[in-house]
Amino acid sequence: MMDRPSFQEAFGRIQVAHTYREQGGVGIYTLPAFSARPEIDHGFSARIGGVSKPPFTGLNLSFTHDERADVMENYRRFSRGAGFPEDSMVMDSYEHGITVLQVDRKDRGRGYTRESLPACDGLITNDPEVTLITGHADCMAFYFFDPVKKAIGLCHAGWRGALGRIGGNVIAQMRKAYGSDPRDMLCGVGPSICPKCFEVGEDVCEDFEAAFPVCPLRGVNGRGNPTVDLWQVAACQFMEQGVLPEHIFLMGVCTQETMNLYSYRREGRTGGMAAFLRLKME
Template identity: 35%
Template sequence: MKTKKLGAEALQQEQGGIAVLSFPRLADPKVLRHAVSTRLGGVSRGGYQSLNLSLKVRDDPGRVQENRGLLSRAAGMGLDALVYVDQVHGDRVVKLDAANRPPGGGCLGEGDAIITNEKGVPLMLLVADCLPIFFYDPTHQAAGLAHAGWRGTVSHVAAKTLLAMGEAYGTRPEETKVALGPCIGPCCYEVGVEVYREFTEVFPWAGEVFRRSSPGHWKLDLAQANACQLMEMGLKEGNLIRSGLCTIRHNDLFYSHRAEAGEEEKTGRFGAFIMLNS
């Protein structure tokens, strides 16, 4: 296995051509496994090359399944039993427990976040520019994943995930560890006045996450917006891990919807995975 550092917080491990990232500060890998997949080492072609994990972007489904198998073996997380949600850029948090756990894995319905304290169940979110957020509560041994684009951020999906963990497991924000995965960075994420207005109406700190780029246009720091949202709830800066990786700058490693997808969807999705060890 080849290992190297990527940015300030991520470790890139490569095995058999499959590269995955992890954040060593998030958790002891003996108790919590987590990973961000990259586009390296798969069998998809064209704009999907090569480790596309999504069955919803018109890639060849056989290749997607093969990619999931390749990743499963490399990441060692039993990804054949993956549990996921039908992501809709909303704010619904789905709790996975013994009662709704799909045997052999599967979809829990519409949602943009999943939380659990079930052990041995790998959770997955798929992204290409949107921010994947990892949550880990070492005190109550609970974990979660949230998917935040600008709409999800405005609807407080990250804050709602932390609140849902509080209700379900007694999770306290000041004890929670959070990692912000790769997403479209403040270097590349230009937005118009609609997005700027929505943020400034909702968040008192919105001025901190926008930089004017041209008349009527701003660069948005999506990761920082979610960091502000979570720290407002009591998350400690020291427990926050920022990958700082932009999906456009690192387009060789990640899919970017903004940089690659035209009128017809022609790009893939990489995955965020988390699992409490049994």
């Protein structure tokens, strides 16, 4: 187990970078280190484009409150703009838990044109005919790529899922299913509520400190209330599994502060974004 100084040293080797592009009328956030890998394609949706009406205005990719037909049209636009086949999508069915399901081509359309998967916040696959999709508002997306075993994972990590170590569980499930070695794996974190904006109650902050004692995750905001650095919590659970800090990449984009993203914390009733990850055909 790491001590706190060695965690801080390791965290210093993590890269924080993102790129943003607009293509086919939609916006896509990416991790440069993942874009550099020709074996995979990934991204995270922005708000521009789309047909949803207020209060969801834009490219809402959450089915929770909006018109289903509008959200499906938004997915069509997103898949075209991002360049993956619409009929390859398999969607999570989130419950803020830590369940991870292994999926393949037989699951294509689940949660979209077919019945939802059983409750799960994480998906893994080694099937290049599948595009993994997870939904997000202020919650983190974790991206996983094992270039040796050619396997991927994607999950939705709200604060409860992050506290429960869903990221660690995705890595554990990839080890079990595909024989992945964490030292080979690349891990990424998408846009989410940032360390300075994520204000919590003292009890929640203490729960995180108890669960991640080496991780300097506590902050304080201008109102004197505690904040939690979920990006450090993410990195900590990847490193606990043996992922190298130089293989961890954060986009460093805050949903609450970025008007081109939906934020539950900023707006209340609103829409959501989607993360996608797929293996490219050989």
